[in-house]
Amino acid sequence: MKQYNVCVVGIGAVGTEMVRLLKRRNFPVKSLVILARSERTETIDGDPYPVKVAQPDAFTGMDFAFFAGTEGAKGASQTLGWEAVKRGCVVIDNGDDFRMDPRVPLVVPEINPEALKEHQGFIANPNCSTIIALMPLAELHKAARLRRLIASTYQAVSGTGGAAIRELDAQTRAWVAGQPLPREVYPHPIAFNLIPCVGSFKDESGESTEEVKMRRETHKILGDASIRVSTTCVRVPVFNAHSISINAEFEKPLSPDEARALLAKAPGVTVVDDPKQAVYPMPLDASGKYDVLVGRIRRDPTVENGLALWCAGDNIWKGAAQNAIQIAEVMVQRGWIRR
Numbered sequence: 001m002k003q004y005n006v007c008v009v010g011i012g013a014v015g016t017e018m019v020r021l022l023k024r025r026n027f028p029v030k031s032l033v034i035l036a037r038s039e040r041t042e043t044i045d046g047d048p049y050p051v052k053v054a055q056p057d058a059f060t061g062m063d064f065a066f067f068a069g070t071e072g073a074k075g076a077s078q079t080l081g082w083e084a085v086k087r088g089c090v091v092i093d094n095g096d097d098f099r100m101d102p103r104v105p106l107v108v109p110e111i112n113p114e115a116l117k118e119h120q121g122f123i124a125n126p127n128c129s130t131i132i133a134l135m136p137l138a139e140l141h142k143a144a145r146l147r148r149l150i151a152s153t154y155q156a157v158s159g160t161g162g163a164a165i166r167e168l169d170a171q172t173r174a175w176v177a178g179q180p181l182p183r184e185v186y187p188h189p190i191a192f193n194l195i196p197c198v199g200s201f202k203d204e205s206g207e208s209t210e211e212v213k214m215r216r217e218t219h220k221i222l223g224d225a226s227i228r229v230s231t232t233c234v235r236v237p238v239f240n241a242h243s244i245s246i247n248a249e250f251e252k253p254l255s256p257d258e259a260r261a262l263l264a265k266a267p268g269v270t271v272v273d274d275p276k277q278a279v280y281p282m283p284l285d286a287s288g289k290y291d292v293l294v295g296r297i298r299r300d301p302t303v304e305n306g307l308a309l310w311c312a313g314d315n316i317w318k319g320a321a322q323n324a325i326q327i328a329e330v331m332v333q334r335g336w337i338r339r
């Protein structure tokens with residue numbers, strides 16, 4: 001089997017899982033190079049990995065570059081993403097910088113793999129909450145056509161990155177010891193609290209950047225901008241795995257049993273739905289799983305063809321690193337690497 005020269009840019013929460021999952025999923029890696037802002041050695045699962053400073057020439061000879069650096073003008077994707085493409089490398093980017101760029105396919109392999117066919121070397125991974133919500137919804141959309149989506153997210157601190165994981169840990173310990181809570185990442189304590197802001201508030205709409213991303217990305221991935229989407233994104237004191245409450249209205253009727261049967265067959269989705277026996281998706285169970293867990297499937301009695309459901313998925317795996325690797329796997333399997 002052909003093997004590939006692979007590069008991971010950024011070695012924080014997502015980059016680290018990227019390295020783990022490349023190994024765990026047996027991705028055909030010929031060589032692995034890790035790039036970040038500073039040179040050092042990182043230890044992952046006991047193995048030392050040299051980290052080099054990211055710069056354009058590092059991409060020469062690379063087949064795939066998985067970008068997991070921070071977003072924005074100084075971030076890796078904006079400064080180096082297209083430089084890597086120019087050097088013949090396929091970039092799969094975890095950040096938001098180019099998700100809505102018309103040149104860039106926005107892909108969840110179980111939902112819209114065909115979007116990869118005409119790629120121009122740069123592919124974007126959707127936002128973690130969008131991926132986790134759409135994994136069950138896309139299957140139901142195929143059967144009954146989604147018209148309106150109301151979603152409330154319960155997002156783990158790992159979604160903010162490594163520093164936020166350390167902040168929840170430090171605040172929890174300080175709380176138990178009766179000491180003042182150390183605070184650097186979030187504007188409020190996250191331990192024993194909820195923060196109804198994920199991202200920031202940039203415009204006058206009152207929506208956070210995460211909420212805007214969920215609508216736009218849903219439209220791009222499902223290829224239907226007429227779906228009405230309203231979300232409320234909330235950061236919760238959970239270390240890993242996002243949970244999402246969903247109310248969905250469809251064009252055609254779809255009973256909870258029909259939805260359960262469709263979801264039971266959907267790739268990448270596991271139905272966990274026996275509430276009377278206390279069986280439902282929870283972040284502790286979703287963490288470290290490839291599949292998105294879905295349950296609490298019931299009728300939404302407030303609209304004619306409505307369903308309510310609850311899902312939980314690993315935001316670092318399916319919401320980021322795993323989805324990115326699955327994109328590369330599809331490209332390898334279908335021979336869609338070269339453009």
Ligand SMILES: NC(=O)c1ccc[n+]([C@@H]2O[C@H](COP(=O)([O-])OP(=O)(O)OC[C@H]3O[C@@H](n4cnc5c(N)ncnc54)[C@H](OP(=O)(O)O)[C@@H]3O)[C@@H](O)[C@H]2O)c1
Pocket residue numbers: 009010011012013014015035036037038054067068069070071074075076077079094095096126127128158159160161162163315316319320
């Ligand atoms: N965490 C999630 O659940 C999640 C989900 C979906 C998407 N994402 C996206 O994935 C990306 C990474 O997130 P994360 O949570 O892993 O962040 P993180 O823990 O803060 O790590 C960021 C990494 O990026 C590196 N970096 C930053 N600017 C760079 C540059 N200009 N050149 C090279 N490397 C650079 C940093 O290098 P140093 O270590 O040298 O400082 C660090 O290793 C972000 O775009 C994020 O929005 C995250």
